[in-house]
Amino acid sequence: MPTTLLLCDCGGTQPVDRDAIARATGHSCPKVGTALCTTQAARVAEALSAPEADVIVACRQEAPAFEALAEELDVPAPLCIDIRDRAGWSDEGAAAAPKMAALLALGARPRTPAKTRDVVSDGVCLVIGPSEAALAAAEDLADALAVTALVTDLPEILPGPERRFDVVHGRLRRAAGAFGRFEIAIDGFRAARPEGRGPLGFDAPRDGAKSTCDVILDLTGGTPLFPAHEKREGYLRPDPGDPRAVARAVFEAAQMVGTFEKTLFVELEPSLCAHSRARQTGCTRCLDVCPTGAILPDGDAVTVDADICAGCGACSAVCPSQAIAYDDPPVGEIMGQIRALGAAYREAGGRAARLLVHDAGHGREMIALAARMGRGLPAAVIPFEIGSLAAFGHAEAMAALACGFDGVEIVLGPRADRDTLGAQAALVDALTEGAGLGTGRMRLLDLADPDALSDALYAGAPDPIDAEPILPLGRRRDVTRLAVRALAPEGTAPIALPAGAPYGAVAVDRDACTLCLSCVSLCPSGALLDNPDKPQLTFTEDACLQCGLCANICPEDAITLDPRLDPSDAALAPRIMNEEEPFECISCGTPFGVASTIERIVEKLASHSMFINSDNVKLIQMCDDCRVKAQYHSDAAPFAAGNRPRTRTTDDYKQ
Template sequence: MKVGGKRVMLCSCEGTMPLDVKALARALGTEPPDQVYFQLCRSQVDAFRQAAASGEELLVACGQEAPLFAELARLAEAPEPVCVDIRDRAGWSGEAARATPKIAALISEAVQEPEPTPSVTLTSAGSVLILGRGPEVLEAARRLGAERAVTCLLLPGHDGHLVPPPVRALGLFRGKPLRASGHLGAFKVSVGELAGASPSARGALSFDGAVGGRDLAADLVLDLSGEPALLAPRDGWFKMEPNDVVALERALAEIGGLVGEFEKPRWIKVEAALCAHSRNGQVACTRCLDACPSGALSPQGDAAAVDAHVCGGHGPCASVCPTGAIRFDVPAGNGVYTRLSVLLETHRGAGGGSPVLLIHDGQGAEALAALARFGDGLPADVIPMQVAALAALGPELLLTALAKGAGEVLLLADPAKRHDLDGVRAAVALANRVAEGLGWACRVRLEAEADPTAIAAFLAAKAPRPVEPAAEFLVLGGKRQTLGLALTHLHRHAPAPVAVLPLEAGDPFGTIAVDQAKCTLCMACVSACPAKALSGHPDKPSLGILEVNCVQCGLCRVTCPEKAVSLLPRLAFGSEARLRQVLKEEEPYECIRCGKPFASKSVIERMTERMSNHAMFKGTGKLDLIKMCEDCRVVAQYQLEEGARPLAGAEPPVTRTTEDYLRERDEKG
């Protein structure tokens, strides 16, 4: 049996799960396999060796023994097989007899070829800086010092009875850490009142005089101080309470392996041109900066920039970004949408019921495996999909899943990562506001749970009927384009479609309201808008909005000098949202000398009113300069009376020519 160019090797795991291979082959659009293996990883392992030696690309329907099959392929100098777990996710279930559509979906998903993920290289020589006050600092230094360059920094108030080591193979200082920066392989801690240990200390440690502020550099930091963190959590910085022995042992073991070069994914991709952080010094959107738990994002000009060496791949920045300027890029491109589409389309094509798309991360996979081993497993129509970071999911993916036929979307989060979930909670709330506003019940749930029994309880409920027909659009664009496709499909097939759906403050859709009395049509808001939602008119003073582009970032509001703009969150489904709508328009002001239109009436009238009592505009005709175009204003300025000309000087001398000199000579003749 071949799927996607790969030979599929099915195993019933010693007969513990039923496999209807004929129905499975029909669902996958291929021929049934010649054999379903009983124990491919043990007694029938030679069959895998032979298949690997043939050079065929293989897909093995077993997740548990993936390391074994990878090693056998390596020994055979064959490509590493793709391994997919159909047992814990489908075969070991109280509804295994109905799980064929789900098994087909899981196999179809597994054969998709993801785009290569960009990476960043971190280099560590293994030097360690240990912060703390008690004997645990010197003990940790002793254990690491044989193989690592270790520096100890004892904080003010340290144990006064500490005895220096008889042979000092480490840096030993006292001082107060002030701030820290950097990443694995390049940490820097700024220390105040730094003092080195005295070499002649006979009993307890003593220190020389402080030398002032200094920076201590290290590849890794072990913080046993018990003080508030100097840095947001990141790779290479280990922080724990000084009396947490278990955590300390884990840290020492991990530090021992952090020497050399390490590749980590470049988790985040930033498109600065779309960023709504600021324009012209006016700050509006700080959602990603506020959401990032590792401190990897910072303002750079008008946009947010990411330090890929610091970024830990948590993902909430991508979830909360209203424009799509920040994208979670693992898998690269639109790979997650490809997987989602394949899962739902294959399940539906194989005759599956109303599916629940269960999205989880690595921790969720462990809970689902426990549910299969010790419980009834997943229901037949619950389709699991693992992602790298649950917190990176935004409303665009949730609404796309509903549009493509998921009866319900369930996000299974790790309870230990609750602090990362504010962004995805907002995405879930927005998706449900849209679903309920269009006549469906709540369709998206977020559950932070690791207990298999509790997970089984909330999976027991049947999903509502999915959207029919399911959407077939391809996701090729960014966040806003994807949202537009999903919303259009959901609205077109909604039980109770509405023209305009009110939303809440912070939701990334809407328009703006303009105070007609205050607005002067200066167009400051147009130049600030990062989404190209606001525009002027080439022939007359006019402010318009393309509502489908508005992300409610607020840059127009903070930029407006007259404070005439307010945000109006809503979701408009009509065609007018895709057409330019006029917010304010007026006749142009014509130059009082030449009649040329050069500005809006509001601007000229407001400037005339404000400048009427200004000292520079006192005097005959000076205020009229404001009412002239740029050309006439220059001419008029030099036609004012002599005393009113601020740049006037002495009359220039008359130019003399050769004819003048010749005439004078003849006259004197």
């Protein structure tokens, strides 16, 4: 049965081209409604009640009403997709049919469910702060949680009529963990004594007291206990001078008891990680950008603490090998969504599209306010909501440009990772400039006013890109290379990139290189390889992660990194970086070693006392087999023990 698409002009406030949308989507589109959520709800009920009904309602704002209607009818709820705030309510709403078709096509795509695991909170709460604030909050929480108040001062504290929570005094030395498993250490720990008249008394102080809790309510107003504290689940830190903020935090803490689902935001494949080899540090990109400290070294790879990870996605954007990949949704699904948006928009007759990337909080609200109170979005600007802005890196932006979009705009929220996004935008600028498309194709819109957002989007569009859309498959680095090849003219020279870029070549100083091949043994991606038949070092640029391990390990400092991207086929083939003739064994003629190295060693040892007037120098010029044979048969053979003694028998003792 074909899908039924219910369109609504929302009381005549938005133009809806039913025929154009029906042609573009292939759905059955009945007459456009005016108030499907209220007076025309019977039309929705009729569509939902049809046998094997597959219904899409082009309205996300009233989704609860449609879901309630479906529940009354005991039928599956319809899929609700917003086309009003993102397309119809606009100064260019009359031309927004292609965008509406694209948004409907994207909304109907299946989504990969988020991977989760259970986190259990028993409701053990630590309240920290001055006694006046901490005791008041603890009193409010005592009915819902098991509370301990850690007071930072010691005025006269009068106990209540009944002891509803514990009171301690001390200095919090360390806090670690996340919601459901915080670990704390307190110095100067003093527990309140419940016995005695008058103010509370406390035990003698002691250092190093340790405990655990599920929730921390920090009312100190001082330095946060954790980096990026607003991303640490279970850690609440309101402004103690704002009673409303404290009340909200107390209410939120009271709800934090039970079993909760924790989303697993990233997927880790340690075998791909280029962090270190043989105790030599290489790539540290994910460690450098993780705001919460959820990523830690773990041998040659890294490990991710899923409890601490807040899902910002910055690690996925900067990882050169995709050892860490964003998984909510997976990177491949994001690429597929971008392609689907561009394809549906073009098939509906749209031209000169731009992708507007935003989050589900600040960005969605900005778009809704701009639509309701201002000019809305231009007809060629297609919103694309993503769970975390920092997960949208240079690879996704280049995929968008190669899938039919002329530019990418990112609406920054108050908590956006500006440094990571800025670095990714600089990398896109380098790639597009090298491809002949100029800069500014990935813009960061750091705006808090909806009208300013509309003005920035209406102000002008980048020059159109004339390129055949690609199919963005494979790893992020594969998509980037494919996009650059599609966008750049044939014969484009290697594109210089900023330092720290995950693409590039290496330069080898042949005069310094001794072909020891230590770089080959440590290269995590196989970009550097040897030749088993002769002393030779080869390099494949496409595989290079620019992790720096080869440069760090080289004993002669003969290797330097050259961040760049070569869009030609030359980057896919190995090329010789250094080679020499092997030395031939003076005994059997078998090639071994490097001729210049053997000759240099012989020259340096020629004046050594152990090699003057000795055959020892010849041992250096022999292969392994001949060297062992020569030593075995020499007069000073280390294994020689003379003739074997005659075996004694019983007859020898009878004489």
